[in-house]
Each structure stands twice: as structure tokens, then as C-alpha cells.
Amino acid sequence: xxxxxxxxxxxxxxxxxxxxxxxxxxxxxxxxxxxxxxxxxxxxxxxxxxxxxxxxxxxxxxxxxxxxxxxxxxxxxxxxxxxxxxxxxxxxxxxxxxxxxxxxxxxxxxxxxxxxxxxxxxxxxxxxxxxxxxxxxxxxxxxxxxxxxxxxxxxxxxxxxxxxxxxxxxxxxxxxxxxxxxxxxxxxxxxxxxxxxxxxxxxxxxxxxxxxxxxxxxxxxxxxxxxxxx
Amino acid sequence: xxxxxxxxxxxxxxxxxxxxxxxxxxxxxxxxxxxxxxxxxxxxxxxxxxxxxxxxxxxxxxxxxxxxxxxxxxxxxxxxxxxxxxxxxxxxxxxxxxxxxxxxxxxxxxxxxxxxxxxxxxxxxxxxxxxxxxxxxxxxxx
Numbered sequence: 001x002x003x004x005x006x007x008x009x010x011x012x013x014x015x016x017x018x019x020x021x022x023x024x025x026x027x028x029x030x031x032x033x034x035x036x037x038x039x040x041x042x043x044x045x046x047x048x049x050x051x052x053x054x055x056x057x058x059x060x061x062x063x064x065x066x067x068x069x070x071x072x073x074x075x076x077x078x079x080x081x082x083x084x085x086x087x088x089x090x091x092x093x094x095x096x097x098x099x100x101x102x103x104x105x106x107x108x109x110x111x112x113x114x115x116x117x118x119x120x121x122x123x124x125x126x127x128x129x130x131x132x133x134x135x136x137x138x139x140x141x142x143x144x145x146x147x148x149x150x151x152x153x154x155x156x157x158x159x160x161x162x163x164x165x166x167x168x169x170x171x172x173x174x175x176x177x178x179x180x181x182x183x184x185x186x187x188x189x190x191x192x193x194x195x196x197x198x199x200x201x202x203x204x205x206x207x208x209x210x211x212x213x214x215x216x217x218x219x220x221x222x223x224x225x226x227x228x229x230x
Numbered sequence: 231x232x233x234x235x236x237x238x239x240x241x242x243x244x245x246x247x248x249x250x251x252x253x254x255x256x257x258x259x260x261x262x263x264x265x266x267x268x269x270x271x272x273x274x275x276x277x278x279x280x281x282x283x284x285x286x287x288x289x290x291x292x293x294x295x296x297x298x299x300x301x302x303x304x305x306x307x308x309x310x311x312x313x314x315x316x317x318x319x320x321x322x323x324x325x326x327x328x329x330x331x332x333x334x335x336x337x338x339x340x341x342x343x344x345x346x347x348x349x350x351x352x353x354x355x356x357x358x359x360x361x362x363x364x365x366x367x368x369x370x371x372x
Contacts, residue, residue: 007241007314010336014247017339023254 005049013042044181051183055166058190067195069104069218072137072144075113083120091130094120099138106218107195115191118184119148119211126209127152128174143197143214151208160201164189188213233350234275236260238268238282238294239312248281251339252346265289269297272304279350280309284324284332292327299328308349312337 018024020035027035057063076096087094105112116135123133127150134149155163155170162168169182192199192213203209235257239245249259260275262268265286272280280298284291291311298304311324311332324332330349333342 006336011243011247013336014251014339018247018250021340023250 005053006046009042009046009049013039013046016042048181048183051181051187055183055187055190058187058194063194065194066108067106068109070107070109070112071104072102072112072146073098075109075116076135076137079113079116079120082117083124086121086124087133090124090127092124092127093132095132095134097134097136102137102139102144104218105144105215107197107215111191111195112215115188115213116146116148118188122180122184123148123150123152123209123211125175125180126150126155126170126172139217142217142219144217145212145214147210147212149208149210154205154207154209155201155203156205160203163201164199232256232258233279234258234260234277235346236262236268236271236275236277236280236282238262238265238280238286238291240264240283240285240287244283247339248337248342251342255343255346257346265291265294268294272298272307273301276304277307278353279346280307281346282309282311282329284311284313291329292323295324295327295329306353308353310345310349 016035016038019027020032020039076098080094080096083094120133120135127133132151134147136147136149138145153172153174159168159170163170164185166186167182168186169180189199192215195215197213197215199211199213201209201211235252237245237248237252237259239248239261240263245261245263249261252259260271260277262271265288268280268282268286269289271277282291282294286294295309295311298307298309305328308330309328311329312335313324313332314335321332331345333345
């Protein structure tokens with residue numbers, strides 16, 4: 001499936017690059033701009049294809065569930081590092097508040113990273129310059145609870161229900177740059193639920209949003225060896 | 231003399247893309263659209279390098295690579311395999327079949343000329359003189 005979807009796109013990207021690089025002859029400024037737009041859109045499409053494939057793999061239950069004890073602090077540290085350039089550019093702050101001695105989460109490290117990154121990127125996108133973002137993590141009754149909070153533009157009541165649906169893209173007055181794929185939050189929800197968790201949203205239009213998800217904490221009785229390593 | 235590169239690719243559009251990518255590089259380009267044709271052309275033309283899609287009709291790229299390796303007259307030709315699968319199992323299979331290296335699709339048109347030039351240069355250093363006479367017979371010191 002992935003082969004069939006990507007192959008034609010490779011041809012589009014390849015020829016556009018060749019033309020933009022003037023391998024096929026001289027191109028004027030306007031043509032160069034057109035080619036650069038073709039390339040941008042192709043890359044956007046490639047990203048979409050990758051996310052649709054990810055999503056369908058999860059939906060069809062075809063992904064292998066790899067679960068291990070994951071230390072949330074480490075993931076959040078690397079996440080804040082990779083977010084720094086965007087945050088500086090948008091003059092936004094990102095606070096982190098993690099409960100002391102939070103037990104490890106029993107999930108897939110890469111997937112958890114993807115969930116958090118999608119949520120933080122999303123919050124940042126819908127928060128004006130100079131806004132505040134925050135990650136809160138704590139535990140309760142065998143569950144790890146993580147919230148991504150912003151004081152951005154918020155989400156209207158009528159939009160809150162469909163925000164996790166694929167291709168639901170709310171209008172964003174803050175950004176003129178290309179929109180996302182509309183799949184980020186859908187993917188987040190699918191992953192969280194696949195790993196036995198739940199995700200929900202609290203938001204007031206004009207004031208900000210709070211996305212919260214819960215995932216099971218590592219259970220010591222089932223995985224004694226892994227637990228010992230912590 | 232211009233170096234000869236054999237491109238083995240069954241999809242016409244991809245073939246065209248490869249050709250255009252390498253057009254500016256002053257190579258003689260030879261083309262084959264399936265494994266059998268690739269073996270024929272390789273035996274007749276003795277290219278300096280083979281760029282080959284692994285997914286081919288009739289005979290897979292793995293088999294072509296193996297057959298080339300078994301032929302002492304052709305075994306020195308470096309093969310760059312092109313594969314759509316980035317699986318580690320495939321990687322091992324590609325190297326085991328005798329390919330020098332591999333690229334995954336999408337092949338970056340901005341990167342390919344460099345990879346080829348580097349491979350040709352490396353091969354030249356390793357085998358200083360591989361002269362093939364006009365009768366197609368090998369130089370005895372090969």
C-alpha cells in the first residue's frame with residue numbers, strides 16, 4: 001500500500017527538483033516559484049500519506065503493540081529541546097510540572113513521544129505570540145495523567161466534539177503558513193486508545209485549551225524484571 | 231572515454247527520471263527494462279556501474295546481482311540497488327546478493343549523481359586497469 005501511494009509522488013518530486021535545479025534548462029523567477037510551490041505541496045502530501053498510513057495501521061489493529069516501562073521525564077526533556085526553535089520563534093514559554101517520583105508508564109516510547117509532540121505543536125499553533133504553554137503530569141490510581149495546556153484562542157463548544165475526527169481542521173486566525181494535515185489529533189486519540197488510555201479536551205473559546213490523556217502505569221506484578229531495572 | 235552506466239528499471243517514468251538526473255554528468259547511459267535484458271546488456275557492453283531497481287519483472291534484482299557475481303567477466307561491476315522497502319531484512323539480502331550499496335525510494339535526484347561519482351572513483355582506485363579489448367575478451371591480468 002505505502003509503495004503504491006508513494007511511487008507516483010516520487011516521480012512528481014523528482015521531476016520538479018530537476019526543473020527547479022535547471023537540469024532541463026533555464027527557468028525564470030516566476031517558474032521557479034511555481035516549482036517551489038509544487039515541491040512544498042508534494043512534501044505536504046507525502047506527510048499526509050505517511051500519517052494516513054499510520055492511522056490506518058492503528059485502526060486496522062495491524063501495529064505491533066510494543067509496551068515497556070517508559071520514564072515520562074526523559075521524553076518531556078527531549079520534547080522541550082526539539083520544540084525550542086519553534087517556541088523562540090513564536091515567543092512562547094513552555095512550563096513543565098511533573099509529579100515527583102512519577103512511576104513509569106507502560107506504553108510504547110516512540111508513540112508516547114508522538115502523542116506529546118502532536119499535542120504541544122497543536123497548542124503552540126493555536127496560541128498567539130507571547131503565549132504560555134504547559135505540560136502537567138501526575139498519577140492517580142494506576143493511571144498516568146498528562147495535560148497539555150495553553151492560553152491560546154480556545155475551541156468553540158460546537159467544535160470540541162469533532163476535534164479528534166480525521167481531517168477536522170479548525171480555522172486558525174493566527175497563522176498564514178500552511179495548515180497541518182488535519183490528522184495530528186486523530187492520530188493522538190487512536191494511539192492513546194490503542195494503548196488502553198483515554199483522551200479528552202476542556203476549552204473555553206478565547207481563553208485557552210487543556211488536552212488531557214491518561215495511560216496505564218507500569219504494573220509491577222506483571223512485569224517484575226522490567227520493574228526491577230527502574 | 232565516457233563511463234558507461236546501465237540503468238535497470240521497468241517503469242518508464244522512473245527510467246526517464248533517472249536518465250534526466252544523470253544527463254548532465256557526461257556518462258553513456260544504457261537502459262534495460264527487465265532482469266534478462268540487464269544481463270544481456272551487461273555482458274555485451276561491460277558497463278562501469280549498474281543502477282538497478284530490485285523490483286523487476288521476470289527476474290528479481292537479487293537474481294540479476296547473483297548472476298552477475300557468478301560471471302568472472304562481470305563480477306567486478308559495482309551495483310547500486312534501488313529499493314522501496316527500508317526493511318533491515320531486505321538490506322541484508324541486497325548486500326548478500328552482491329550489490330555494493332543500495333538507495334531507498336524516493337531516490338533523491340540531488341543526491342544520486344554524487345553517490346554514483348563516488349562509487350566510480352572508489353572502483354577505479356581498487357581496480358587500476360580493467361581493459362576489455364574490442365573482441366570482448368578480458369585482459370589477462372584481470
